[in-house]
Amino acid sequence: MQSIPVDTTRLGVxxxxxxxxxxxxxxxxxxxxxxxDGNPIYTxxxxxxxxxxxxxVIEIAVTGEPRGIEEGMTVKVTGLVAFAWSMGERxxxxxxxxxxxxxxxxxxxxxxx
Numbered sequence: 001m002q003s004i005p006v007d008t009t010r011l012g013v014x015x016x017x018x019x020x021x022x023x024x025x026x027x028x029x030x031x032x033x034x035x036x037d038g039n040p041i042y043t044x045x046x047x048x049x050x051x052x053x054x055x056x057v058i059e060i061a062v063t064g065e066p067r068g069i070e071e072g073m074t075v076k077v078t079g080l081v082a083f084a085w086s087m088g089e090r091x092x093x094x095x096x097x098x099x100x101x102x103x104x105x106x107x108x109x110x111x112x113x
């Protein structure tokens with residue numbers, strides 16, 4: 001499967017729609033999906049809105065639990081890649097990132113310049 005790098009600077013404001021959840025690899029046993037090194041994979045649903053277009057929600061997989069991410073929070077996605085996939089008659093695009101972190105805004109101090 002070939003990865004396609006995604007330029008997140010062109011995606012507009014990215015917001016957490018659903019807080020990080022462990023990705024389940026086996027729904028019957030509840031087994032958590034892990035990477036090659038044994039680290040758990042988490043998914044975060046993120047809203048994307050480009051240039052006044054309709055909002056889309058993409059689910060992004062990331063290794064390890066993203067810390068400090070809450071629903072509605074603006075986030076930064078680093079190293080986002082897309083993968084086209086197909087299994088039988090099903091097909092789609094999945095997303096994976098190196099990291100998802102909260103965006104902290106710095107407010108100017110009162111009375112300061």
